[in-house]
Amino acid sequence: MHPAVRRLSCVFFALALAAGLRAQSTSAVQQNPNWWKNAVIYEIYPRSFQDSNGDGIGDLNGITSRLDYLQRLGINAIWLTPIYPSPQVDFGYDISDYYSIDPQYGTLADFDRLVAEARKRNIGIIMDLVLNHTSDQHPWFKESASSRTNPKADWYMWRDPKYVNGHREPPNNWLSVFGRSAWQWDPARQQYYYHRFYIQQPDLNWNNPQVRKAMYDVERFWIRHGVAGFRLDAITALFEDPQDRDEPYILGPDGKPLLDAWGDKEVESTYTDNLPEVHDVLRELRQVADETTSRKVILIGETYLDSVSDLRRMYGAHNDELELPMDMEVGFIGKLDVPLFRARINEAETEINGDQPLFVFDNHDNHRWDRFVTDDHRIDLGRMLAAVLFASRDTAMMYYGDEIGMVTTVPTRKEDVRDPIGITGWPKEKGRDGERTPMQWDSGIDAGFSAAAKTWLPIPPSYKTVNVAAEERDPDSILRWYEQIIALKKSDPALHSGEEIMLNTTDNNVLSWLRKSPGGEAVVVACNFTAQPQTVSFDLSAQGISGDRVKTLMKSPGEADTHTLRHIALGPYGVYIGKVE
Ligand code: GLC
Numbered sequence: 070m071h072p073a074v075r076r077l078s079c080v081f082f083a084l085a086l087a088a089g090l091r092a093q094s095t096s097a098v099q100q101n102p103n104w105w106k107n108a109v110i111y112e113i114y115p116r117s118f119q120d121s122n123g124d125g126i127g128d129l130n131g132i133t134s135r136l137d138y139l140q141r142l143g144i145n146a147i148w149l150t151p152i153y154p155s156p157q158v159d160f161g162y163d164i165s166d167y168y169s170i171d172p173q174y175g176t177l178a179d180f181d182r183l184v185a186e187a188r189k190r191n192i193g194i195i196m197d198l199v200l201n202h203t204s205d206q207h208p209w210f211k212e213s214a215s216s217r218t219n220p221k222a223d224w225y226m227w228r229d230p231k232y233v234n235g236h237r238e239p240p241n242n243w244l245s246v247f248g249r250s251a252w253q254w255d256p257a258r259q260q261y262y263y264h265r266f267y268i269q270q271p272d273l274n275w276n277n278p279q280v281r282k283a284m285y286d287v288e289r290f291w292i293r294h295g296v297a298g299f300r301l302d303a304i305t306a307l308f309e310d311p312q313d314r315d316e317p318y319i320l321g322p323d324g325k326p327l328l329d330a331w332g333d334k335e336v337e338s339t340y341t342d343n344l345p346e347v348h349d350v351l352r353e354l355r356q357v358a359d360e361t362t363s364r365k366v367i368l369i370g371e372t373y374l375d376s377v378s379d380l381r382r383m384y385g386a387h388n389d390e391l392e393l394p395m396d397m398e399v400g401f402i403g404k405l406d407v408p409l410f411r412a413r414i415n416e417a418e419t420e421i422n423g424d425q426p427l428f429v430f431d432n433h434d435n436h437r438w439d440r441f442v443t444d445d446h447r448i449d450l451g452r453m454l455a456a457v458l459f460a461s462r463d464t465a466m467m468y469y470g471d472e473i474g475m476v477t478t479v480p481t482r483k484e485d486v487r488d489p490i491g492i493t494g495w496p497k498e499k500g501r502d503g504e505r506t507p508m509q510w511d512s513g514i515d516a517g518f519s520a521a522a523k524t525w526l527p528i529p530p531s532y533k534t535v536n537v538a539a540e541e542r543d544p545d546s547i548l549r550w551y552e553q554i555i556a557l558k559k560s561d562p563a564l565h566s567g568e569e570i571m572l573n574t575t576d577n578n579v580l581s582w583l584r585k586s587p588g589g590e591a592v593v594v595a596c597n598f599t600a601q602p603q604t605v606s607f608d609l610s611a612q613g614i615s616g617d618r619v620k621t622l623m624k625s626p627g628e629a630d631t632h633t634l635r636h637i638a639l640g641p642y643g644v645y646i647g648k649v650e
Contacts, residue, residue, distance in 0.1 A: 102365040105298070105392055106425050107565055108145035109459070109555055110195065110369075110466045114433045115152055115174055116160060116525055117507045117518070118469055125521035127507070129175035133183045136190055138537065142472060143555035146193040148300045148369070150433055152180070156206050158269040158489065160505075161197075162302065163204035167287040177294075184295040193297025195369065200284050200350075201303040202270040209283075210271050214255055214262075224280050226263035226272045228252070228313065242315045243341055247490045248331040248498070251341075265306050265341065267489060275307045275350060285357045292358060298367035301354070301391075305372055307347050310340035330497035343379060351383070351390035369427065370394040377416040384424045393427040393464055400430035400458075405441055405450075405598045407580045411571050414461060414582070418569045428458055429466040436477040437468065437504050444600050448474055449642035452550045452625055453596050456644040459554045460594045462569040462584065469508055472551040473540050478529035479503035487526060502526055511538035545626040553623055557646070561622065563592040564646075572607055579605050579639065583612055583649075591649040593619065597639035607634040609649065619647040 119131030129152065139147065151161035152174045161171070170177050184194050203210055213221040228240045239252035239261055245268075252261040253268045263272045273280050288299065316336035318326040326334035351368070358366040372394040374380050383394035399413045417426040431437045438454050439447060451474050458465045480486045480502050483495045491500020507524050509532040510517030515524055516532035529535075540546035558564050567586035572593065573579065581595040591614060597603045609615075617634040623646040624630070629638050637645050 104145060104193070104365065105367045105464060107558065108464050109143060109558070110146045110148055110427075110464065111139060111142070111144040112148045112150070112432055112466060112468045114150050114469065114505050117505055119508065119510075120515075120519035120521065120524070123520045124173070125519050125524040126173050127518070128173065129170070129179040129183050133179075133186050136186055136192065139192060140190040142552055143559065144192060144467075146195050146297055147187065148195040148466070149197060151197045151199060151302075156204055156269065158204070158267055160488075162199055163202075163206075163267065163270050164199055165204040165206045165208075167284075168290060181294060188295070194295070195298045195300055195367075196291050196296045197302055198284075198288065198291075198299040199302040200273070200275075201306050202264065202266060202272045205269045205271055214258060217258055217260070221279075223277050224274055226274050226309070227255075227258060227260045228263070229260055230254070241313050242334075242336060243309075244316075244329070244333055244336050248329065248493055249333065263309065265303070272306075272309075275346070281350070281353065285353065288354060288357050289361045292361045292366055296366065297364075298369060298392075299354075300369045300371065302371055304351070304370045305343045305347055305374070306341065307350055308344040310344070314340050316340055330494040343374065348382065348385070348390060352385065355385070355389050355391075367392040373397050377420045380417075381421045381424075384421065388424070393425060395429050395466070396426045396463075397429065399426075399428050401435070407577050407598050410457065410580055410598075411574060414457075414569065415571055418462060426461075426463045427466055428461060428463045430454060430458060431468045431471065431504065432466075433468070433505055434501055435504060436479075437475060438471060439474070439476045446600055446641045447476075448547050449625060449640070451547050453598070453642040453644050455547075455551055455554055456594060456596050456623075456646065457580070459551075459558045460564055460584070460592075460646060461582075462567065465558070468504075472548050473509060473537055474535055474547045475506070475509060476529065476531050476535065477503040478506050478527075478531070485527070509536040511536050550623075554646075557622060561590070561592060561648070562586040562588060563590040563648075567592070570612060572609075573605060576605070579603050581605060581607070583609065585612065592622065593634065593645075593647055593649060595637055595639060595645045597641065597643045600641040602641065602643075603639045605637050605639065605645075607637075609634065614649055616650065618650040620650055622646045622648055 113132060116127045118127045119135050120127050121130040151164060152170055153164045154166040154169050154171045155161045155163050170180050187194050209221055209224055212219050213224045230237045231240050239250050243251040245251040246265055247267050251263055251265055253264055254261055264270050265272055316339060319335040319337055321327045329335050354368060368391045370383055370391045372383055380394055380396060383391045396417055402409050442450055479499050486492050486500050486502060488500030488502050490498055491502060506526050506529050507518035512533050516528045516536060540548035563584040563586040567584035570583045572581040572583055578599045579595055579597050584592045593607055595605050618632060619634050621630055625640060625643040628640055628643050631637050639645060
């Protein structure tokens with residue numbers, strides 16, 4: 070996993086609005102309050118999905134033009150990483166205006182059109198809501214920094230310096246996730262401000278009721294523009310220790326503090342992450358959503374947490390917090406370890422009060438799923454990981470390009486890096502450009518992403534063969550696999566909502582499970598986690614199933630077919646999904 074993320078454990082246009090309201094009446098995403106359960110959510114990094122105006126940067130109209138493709142894939146919702154006006158230091162996660170769209174991505178009217186067109190296809194739009202911090206160019210911060218007495222003086226985390234032997238120092242040892250001290254000196258106020266992320270991303274003071282109100286107004290605004298939900302960025306980081314205590318150092322096996330890519334001693338996030346006050350805000354966000362609309366607006370959390378009990382709390386004691394806190398414990402296991410996957414999936418099944426898990430394997434902060442690849446079976450392994458993601462009892466979150474097997478393409482020269490952490494951390498930390506490269510649509514100019522002479526990040530060389538057009542022509546492509554398994558997740562009653570019971574729990578090579586619906590339908594899934602062929606046999610008598618007949622629903626290309634649970638053959642990273650008869 071990306072080290073930065075690992076530590077995270079750390080306007081109204083009458084016309085557009087009318088378009089939005091019109092579309093509302095036609096969509097299941099709007100009508101069915103449970104649409105998000107068992108859904109597939111597709112993350113789009115807007116800079117990199119589709120450029121419609123030839124400037125080398127993806128935009129909203131580009132996304133709208135690709136909605137038919139996404140509908141064919143079978144997704145239910147799109148999560149857009151931030152598209153608000155921003156100086157783009159952190160490519161949109163540094164917001165300077167919460168009520169508009171950055172001109173490089175389009176206009177608010179373009180956004181409303183995207184929402185309306187998506188709805189017609191039963192696809193909801195999920196906005197990224199960045200609550201922890203703003204851009205240092207946001208008028209709130211400019212005002213707050215202007216003096217110690219202005220009306221917004223207390224909207225950010227200002228602290229006096231500490232003096233050691235007459236030298237000015239930051240108040241404590243807290244580090245930015247993106248390297249170096251989390252405290253930045255401000256000469257005008259003669260104080261430090263806290264920034265968990267870049268210097269240009271000052272943290273808001275969530276103890277200030279005016280800050281809360283301002284952000285709840287932002288939430289209302291986008292609900293009125295028809296969003297289906299929010300992905301709450303860095304949500305566990307809203308509060309810090311009121312006493313500003315030093316974080317403990319993280320020790321290596323030799324008992325000495327570990328050093329990060331910038332040469333600083335790594336610290337825990339005991340006093341800067343997952344503080345209990347976060348839950349009050351989650352309940353308030355939930356309440357605001359419920360008061361603003363009768364539609365179901367879902368809250369998804371970026372929740373890198375250490376344990377399943379922390380994850381459970383994110384749903385709220387009365388299901389009054391997040392619908393879908395991201396479970397990072399399954400998808401971000403560093404290796405293909407069957408017992409670990411089994412244990413973590415089982416925890417999600419049995420230890421979150423029956424709530425809906427949200428599994429995720431990759432995103433714009435972490436290398437793509439190809440990070441698991443160690444041999445020449447990349448696509449077989451991709452199919453296998455997709456089976457774990459889509460055949461589990463979960464809401465599945467996927468990242469654009471996963472479905473075609475896009476590969477992580479890390480810059481090889483410092484001068485090519487665009488993500489600031491890759492520049493300051495080079496060569497130990499090469500940043501996140503590798504997983505943010507343009508979508509590969511076809512084998513033509515700029516892979517069909519753009520018509521520009523130069524795209525914002527280079528098109529990876531793999532586009533010649535790894536692209537949507539080529540894979541749509543190939544019945545055995547990974548894209549076809551994704552389409553089929555997503556369709557099965559929706560249509561098969563056991564895969565749709567059946568409980569998930571681990572099978573053959575002493576097998577260290579093959580991860581197998583049963584999905585069993587209340588109506589008695591049952592499906593077995595077997596995933597070979599190794600490059601060697603394996604065979605499995607299932608005895609389901611303990612699950613009250615005496616027969617051994619099975620009907621194949623999906624299997625990796627080339628596998629022998631079977632009719633009996635007593636003998637299922639799996640090739641390298643092979644998958645078998647069958648309906649028990
Ligand atoms: C989240 C985002 C990441 C961003 C950070 C700061 O972790 O996923 O991309 O840099 O928050 O907003």
